Amino acid sequence: MTQAATLFDPPAPLAERMRPRSVAEVVGQTHLLGPGKPLTRVLASGRLGSLILWGPPGVGKTTLARLLAGEVGAHFIPLSAVSAGVKDIREATAEAERLKGRGTRTILFLDEIHRFNKAQQDALLPHVESGLLTLIGATTENPSFEVNPALRSRARTLVLEALTPEDLLALLRRALSDTRGLPGTEVQPEALDLLARLADGDARRALSTLEVAATLSDPVTPESVTEAFGRHLPSMDKGGEDFYNLISALHKSVRGSHPDAALYWLARMVAGGADPLYVARRVVRMAAEDIGLADPQALRLCLAAKDTVEFLGSPEGDLALAQAVVYLALAPKSNSVYTAWKAALQATEGENLAVPTHLRNAPTQLMRQQGYGKGYAYYFDDPQGSFEQRYLPEGVDLHLYSPRGEGWEGRASERWRKLMALHGGVTPDADTDLQEQTEPS
Incomplete structure (x- = not known):
């Protein structure tokens, strides 16, 4: 008969009492434990190698590790990377050596393995490689970012999914x-x-x-x-994969002109504890990258939102971020300058071409004697000659910028076409017809 719990001997929490006692009791993770699935095949063979279990909190990583050890008859040593160190690894290794002499294998379970630094993870390598320790690491962070490649290559990564x-x-x-x-x-x-x-x-x-x-x-x-x-704040691993996934979702929702989704992802970030100033910097980038000259006011508004966040802090400044994000989502879009700038940087790689003589600065008499600035056509004195002269280095023919046809940039595209014709440039119809295709009649 089980002794009743008392004030001084309280029962274990319900979540602890209800841990599955066998693999058959595990709920969810059918992609790993269903018929013919990876862990099912491993258990059937009896050969369990090192694993990294990656998944969100509360999906059974620790429970599964314990059950796997039981299924293969291995000794189970649980450690948490929050409090464990190299000394604990040495002790686990010594225990594994003693048990090996009796024919018993050892599974070292390392919870939150991503919290081990490089030196601590390296200390595990020789023992995992030799087979003395079978490592099962659990992490909520992407192992690609948080686990050393050498250790990752010696363990199979299995992704656990949030329960439905x-x-x-x-x-x-x-x-x-x-x-x-x-x-x-x-x-x-x-x-x-x-x-x-x-x-x-x-x-x-x-x-x-x-x-x-x-x-x-x-x-x-x-x-x-x-x-x-109670009030549940959305989980977010600041600086980890979830954080950058939220930034990515916010940026792509703005680019896709979906204000509701943009507000949702912004709220997730702010409620999850993201630095509002960091978010503001990313919002400024969105204005430059995806709105550009389709709405030149967007960059100003986002810079003002960044200043507001710095001046007021959170939560008061958060409203300015929300205003900026909605404005960007509703604004016409153009990445013409962004695309042209990347192409310009690429065009300069490995080159140091001379500036045409007529474009060179000529502050001294000696420079003028060498021909610097000679033949330069000043636009306001000679517009026709200004368009006829060359502005790129000799032998270089570039067409970097092309308006996409939305918003202010769409209205300016006709002037761009005329300027390109005056400069002898090419204006592809495919780049200038977008406004006619997207604006309502």
Whole structure:
């Protein structure tokens, strides 16, 4: 008979009590554990190599590592990279050496492996390579960025997915019927559905919230779930893959002229703790890269938003960012200058061509005697001659800038065509017909 928990001996949290006891009890991750899938084949062979389990919080990385060790009959040493160091690795290695003499293999589980620095990760290499330690690392960060290539090459990376609402509902119902969980607790169906949605794919969060909600009302209602859940800030690994994915989504939503999506991704970043000034700098770049001369005011507005963020800070300055992002999403788009600038930089690679003599600066008598500035046609004195003279180095013929035909740039495209004709340039119809195709009649 199990001894009842007391004030001084409280029960383990519900999420801990409900950990799967076998691989068969694992919910989700069917792409790894379904029939014929990678982990299923590994377990069938009994040969478990080093792994890196990459996935969001609360999807079962630690649980899966424990279960895999049990399935292959290996000794399991759990460490957290938050607190462990090289000394702990040495101790684990010594223990693995002792067990190897008895015919027992050792699995070293390293939670949050991305927190180990290069030297600490390197300390693992020889023991993983020799097979003394089978490493299972768990991380919420992209291993491509956070795990040394040498260690990554010795371990297979498996991606764990966030649990679906259906997966979470199955876990919650199991917790309400299992003797380890909360048997007899009544939960309204709509409360269970709400909890499965709010948990955002995180089993630990779903079970922990259920446990708190059960203390707030009987039966558990949507209101008690909301109260137990509290205010959930979107997760974001500042400086990691999630962070740059959010920046990418914001930029692409602005470029795609979708103000609602742009506001959503901006809010995700700000609520997740991103530096507003960094976001402001990226917004200024969007104005230069994707709006350009289609709306020359966009850059000014974004610089003003950046100044507002610096002056007011957050949260007051966040509204200026939102204003800038909506403006950019609604603005006409042109990357003509961005494209032309990249082409200009490419055109200068490996070259140091002389400036034509008539374009050279001639501040001294000696320079003028050498012909600097001779024959230069000053536009305001000789417009015709100004257009006839050469402005690029001898032998260089470039066509870098071409207006895309939206907004201000579209209105200026007719002047561009005339200037190119005067300079003897080419004006492809494909680059100048966009306005006629996109503007309503």
